[in-house]
Amino acid sequence: MTRAPAQPPAKPTRRMRGFEPASGLLKDRIRVVGEKRGFAVTRLLTQWADIVGEDLARITRPVKVGYGREGFGATLTVLVAAVQAPMVQMQLPKIRDRVNAVYGYAAIARITLTQTAPTGFAEGQAQFDPAPPAPKPLDPAVQAKAHAAADGAKDEGLRAALETLAQNFLSRAKTQ
Known part of the structure; x- marks a missing residue:
């Protein structure tokens, strides 16, 4: 009986040449950690503000x-500040519809709210973002000078950018 000729060893798989995106290096680890919490679709965590809107994302976090055994559909647990819980409770059907739109089917049947202090407790230490500060009104003289400085630009986008730059520079120079 003759032996089959020895097969050359298979070539080892190589990584991409050059730089790899950081998301590619961390994708598997993030997926494993997310699946431990039940997030098979990590988009729910990473794009929470886009899903529910900026106003709700400031006061809520998906946990x-x-x-469970309650039939079809999962339960989403959302962390919310105790003061904001009644307002979020009224918007639960809207949140459920938006989350199910991300999944593409009725994956979430129920949403439960977990109330916490604004800085959170123990694991996770949820930090709720404060409302963005209101823009300060600009002095009309500063606006006029900025408009005059950017008046020579023909492109509208460039003119707006130059005017904003001039307003920032003139308003900072005034306070110092």
């Missing part, structure tokens, strides 16, 4: 997706 866990639990698959």
Whole structure:
């Protein structure tokens, strides 16, 4: 009986040449950690503000997706400041519809709210973002000088950028 000729060893798989995006290096680790919490679709965590809107994202955080025995659909647990809980409770159907739109089917059947202090407790230490500060009104003289400085630009986008730059520079120079 003759032996089959020895096969050359398979070429080892190589990584991409050059730089790899950081998301590619961390994708598997983030997926494993997310799946431990029930987030099979990490988009729910990473794009929470886009899903529910900026106003709700400031006061809520998704914590866990639990698959129980209650039938079809999972339960999404959302962390919310105790003061904001009644307002969020009224918007739960809207939140559920938006989250299900991300999944593409009725994956979430129920949403439970977990009330906490604004800085959160123990694991996770949820930090709720404060409302953005209101823009300060600009002095009309500064606006006029900025408009005059950017008046020579023909492109509208460039003119707006130059005017904003001039307003920032003139308003800072005035306070110093």
